[in-house]
Amino acid sequence: MTQLDPRSMIAMSGFMTAIMAVVLLFMRRHYPPSIRGVGAWSAAPLLWLASTVLFGARDMIPQWLSMVLANLLLVLGSVLYYQGTRAFFGKPLAWQPWLWLMGGTAAIFVVLTYHLHNYALRVTFFTMVMGVVYGAQLRFLLQHGGRSFPVRLVETVLAFHMAMLAVRLVSIAAGQAGANILEPSLFQTLYIGAYALSVLLLSIGAVLMATDRLRTELEHLATHDSLTQALNRRAMLQCCDEELARARRYGNGPSLMMIDLDNFKAVNDTYGHQHGDAVLVHFAQCTQQALRQSDRLGRYGGEEFLVLLPGTGSEAAHAVALRIHALLASGHALDCSVSIGLTHWSGPDDTLDAMLSRADAALYQAKDQGRHRTIEV
Numbered sequence: 001m002t003q004l005d006p007r008s009m010i011a012m013s014g015f016m017t018a019i020m021a022v023v024l025l026f027m028r029r030h031y032p033p034s035i036r037g038v039g040a041w042s043a044a045p046l047l048w049l050a051s052t053v054l055f056g057a058r059d060m061i062p063q064w065l066s067m068v069l070a071n072l073l074l075v076l077g078s079v080l081y082y083q084g085t086r087a088f089f090g091k092p093l094a095w096q097p098w099l100w101l102m103g104g105t106a107a108i109f110v111v112l113t114y115h116l117h118n119y120a121l122r123v124t125f126f127t128m129v130m131g132v133v134y135g136a137q138l139r140f141l142l143q144h145g146g147r148s149f150p151v152r153l154v155e156t157v158l159a160f161h162m163a164m165l166a167v168r169l170v171s172i173a174a175g176q177a178g179a180n181i182l183e184p185s186l187f188q189t190l191y192i193g194a195y196a197l198s199v200l201l202l203s204i205g206a207v208l209m210a211t212d213r214l215r216t217e218l219e220h221l222a223t224h225d226s227l228t229q230a231l232n233r234r235a236m237l238q239c240c241d242e243e244l245a246r247a248r249r250y251g252n253g254p255s256l257m258m259i260d261l262d263n264f265k266a267v268n269d270t271y272g273h274q275h276g277d278a279v280l281v282h283f284a285q286c287t288q289q290a291l292r293q294s295d296r297l298g299r300y301g302g303e304e305f306l307v308l309l310p311g312t313g314s315e316a317a318h319a320v321a322l323r324i325h326a327l328l329a330s331g332h333a334l335d336c337s338v339s340i341g342l343t344h345w346s347g348p349d350d351t352l353d354a355m356l357s358r359a360d361a362a363l364y365q366a367k368d369q370g371r372h373r374t375i376e377v
Contacts, residue, residue: 012196014052020203021045027210035213040084041206047077048199068109071126075105078130081202082137085154088209089144105129124172131165134158150208157201164194225299227277228284236298236306240352243310244345253345255317257307258359259287259324262337262371264303282334290323306359314344314376321374339366340374 024042031038054061054070079098086093112122138158145151168191223235231239240256247253261267261283268276280303287297287307296308309317321340328335341363343355362377369375 014049014056016196016200017045017049017052017203020200020207021049023207024203027207031210031214032217034217035088035210036090037084037086037088038206038210040080040087041203041210044077044081044084045199045203047073047080051077063113064110067113067122068106071109072102072106075126075129075133076102078133078137081206082133082140084206085137085140085145088213089140091140091144101129101132120172124169127165127168127172131162134162134165138162148209148212150205150212153208154202154205157198157205161194161198164191164198167191228280228299230284230288230305231296231298233298233300236296236300236308237352239296239298240306240308240355243308244350244352244355246310247345248348252311253347253350255309255312255314255342255344256355256359257309257317257321258300258341258356258363259305259307260339260363260367261303262339262367264336267336279334279336282332283328283336283338286327286330287324290320290327295320312344314342317342317344318374318376325372325374337372339363339371341366342374342376344376 021042024038024045028038028042051070051073054066054073058066058070060066079102083093083095083098108125109122112118112125138155141151141155141158145155223231225232230236240254243254261279264276264279267279284297284299284305287305291297291307291309294310296306298306298308300306307320309320312320321342324338324340328338341359341361343358343362345355358377362375365377366373366375
């Protein structure tokens with residue numbers, strides 16, 4: 001059986017790595033800084049590319065370049081990819097143990113290259129080091145990565161490459177290590193092919209994870225108020241429409257609150273708009289604490305907010321209003337008083353416009369009666 005030329009496979013791997021490095025570098029430049037880790041992800045393929053160039057030039061350059069440095073760059077690229085993954089998921093970077101690993105790996109590679117001259121031992125050691133790096137990343141993703149397709153892809157690639165590393169160790173134990181990495185053999189072909197595929201898929205996985213995060217952030221920006229992080233008016237009204245449609249099918253309709261911060265214009269005029277913005281943020285945070293996970297808070301306009309309480313009757317809705325009043329009177333420097341207009345779904349013929357009109361009328365009654373109270377219509 002004719003084997004593929006290892007040098008050609010290494011060159012092919014380098015070409016694919018170069019393409020993905022360009023893609024990731026472009027992403028690093030144009031993606032928002034809130035998507036962390038892309039810098040490390042883009043640096044990893046560059047190190048892998050440099051490593052493949054040095055591997056491919058073996059027998060034409062000094063051994064400290066084609067053996068020691070080439071292997072170190074491959075390990076360092078994998079460590080950088082792992083650190084990029086940690087940064088992407090908001091976890092602190094853990095450099096110290098990996099710096100110790102890199103230092104020890106460099107020292108052992110020098111000994112194995114220039115003193116022991118044992119290719120099988122060198123390959124065994126390198127395979128175990130890569131297994132440690134991949135295993136650490138796979139463990140991290142299983143714990144913190146979630147269940148999205150990009151994460152599952154990276155997990156699958158890591159598991160696949162770890163399986164190939166295990167096969168390589170078995171082949172070495174069986175006396176099939178070969179004489180050098182450029183020897184055309186079945187195991188060399190499998191390992192280099194697995195490496196080329198893994199590098200490509202890991203880079204694609206990084207691209208997909210970053211793109212998925214960007215999509216999520218854009219969807220959030222499209223549906224949420226940038227200051228208070230409550231739903232914006234359009235998204236809030238859409239939630240109300242969907243809840244009313246559900247109520248018409250199954251009954252047990254929602255309650256709706258319209259909330260206005262009392263004397264908010266005076267706050268802005270007296271303390272400035274930055275203080276006013278801080279009051280709005282504090283109000284939204286306190287109100288969210290009073291709500292259930294299924295409830296929705298939306299900014300209707302200015303200092304007016306809507307609260308949707310699915311499947312909530314009058315008595316339970318009043319209890320929520322009392323919690324909101326209590327949380328906003330806790331003694332915090334940004335506390336404010338609010339007026340609340342409350343209404344409840346009246347049946348299948350009730351509409352969102354009608355509910356909004358009733359809640360608005362109740363809100364004006366609350367203001368006319370002295371503010372800092374809840375009125376139901």
